[in-house]
Amino acid sequence: GESVGLHLPTLSVQEGDNSIINCAYSNSASDYFIWYKQESGKGPQFIIDIRSNMDKRQGQRVTVLLNKTVKHLSLQIAATQPGDSAVYFCAEVYDKVIFGPGTSLSVIP
Amino acid sequence: DGGITQSPKYLFRKEGQNVTLSCEQNLNHDAMYWYRQDPGQGLRLIYYSQIVNDFQKGDIAEGYSVSREKKESFPLTVTSAQKNPTAFYLCASSISGGASSQYFGPGTRLLVL
Numbered sequence: 001g002e003s004v005g006l007h008l009p010t011l012s013v014q015e016g017d018n019s020i021i022n023c024a025y026s027n028s029a030s031d032y033f034i035w036y037k038q039e040s041g042k043g044p045q046f047i048i049d050i051r052s053n054m055d056k057r058q059g060q061r062v063t064v065l066l067n068k069t070v071k072h073l074s075l076q077i078a079a080t081q082p083g084d085s086a087v088y089f090c091a092e093v094y095d096k097v098i099f100g101p102g103t104s105l106s107v108i109p
Numbered sequence: 110d111g112g113i114t115q116s117p118k119y120l121f122r123k124e125g126q127n128v129t130l131s132c133e134q135n136l137n138h139d140a141m142y143w144y145r146q147d148p149g150q151g152l153r154l155i156y157y158s159q160i161v162n163d164f165q166k167g168d169i170a171e172g173y174s175v176s177r178e179k180k181e182s183f184p185l186t187v188t189s190a191q192k193n194p195t196a197f198y199l200c201a202s203s204i205s206g207g208a209s210s211q212y213f214g215p216g217t218r219l220l221v222l
Contacts, residue, residue, distance in 0.1 A: 008149055034210055043115075043199055043213035044152075089151065097211060099144075099152040 008087060008104045019077040021103045023090035028071060030092040035064060035075045038102070039086045047075070047088075082107045112136065113214035115200050120219045122187065122194060130185045130217045132200030140206040141183035145169060146197040146216075155198075158183055159206035187219060195221050 013019045025033065031052040036044035050057045050064045050073075057064050063076040073090050089102030113134045122128045134141065140159045144152040154167030158177040172191025177183055183202075187194045197218050201211040 036213075041216070041218075043113075043215045046210055046212060049210055091211075096154070101149060101151040 008102055010104045010106060012106045012108055013080045014108050015080060015082060017080055019075075019080045019084070019105060021075045021077075021088045021105065023073040023075075023100050023103075025071050025073060025090065025092040025100075026098065027092060027094055028068070030094045030098075032093040033064070033066060033073050034091045034093070034097075035062075035073075036089055036091065036099075037084075037086045038089070044089070077105075080105075080107050082109055113200060113202055113212060115198075115214040115217050117217060118215070120217055121222050122219060123222050125189045127186055127188050128219070130187070130198055130200075130219070132183045132185065132214060133181055134183075134202045134214075135181060136202055136212065137180070138202035138204050138212075139180070140203045140209075141177065142201040142203075142211060143167075143173070143175065143183070143185045144199045144201065146199055152199065155185065157206070194219055 034049045035047040037047050038044040048059045048062050048064050050066050061078045065074045085107045087102040087104050089100045091097050091099045116131045142157045143155040146152050153169050155173050156164055156167050156175040158164035161177055161180050164175050164177050172188055174186045197216050199216050200214040203209040203211045
């Protein structure tokens, strides 16, 4: 979920399990959404995107679900690996891009 | 390889000093952006440029300046007017402005001496 404080929400997952990272967005007019992965000390990397006319989109080991009714976005990572440990954040796009603060995913070997 | 490069990786600023962060892209993207990232917060937009020789202020432009003389380059100057410059600075580019995915550089960490 989103954080308004100095500490990111943290999700700890056992290696091999599935991870679900959530994001609440603010603008019902947003028509495009993106998930990014950011490893420590590095720039964010594009993972997957979805347009508002879709409910679900799948990539390699990742699935994004969009629920426009409650303005909620989730990222599912299948068979989580140690290399998936990072901060994940969503972005919503209408006339500009708004980034969420992110969730820190920690994978337990 | 196509991509976005930022330099330096680390930058130290003395009080009263202006410093310039470099951002170069060879993706042939029209739009470029500068963001500031602070711990536990989302990215905040400093400046953006949708086309050469044009740029717009973002949400936190005070104390910063930019130029866009070439399509490939979008340097950011952190001026002495920026009282709290310590942060991780990220440059991004996209094919066009608006609803297109932004691709990020590796970032520059600015520290104040």
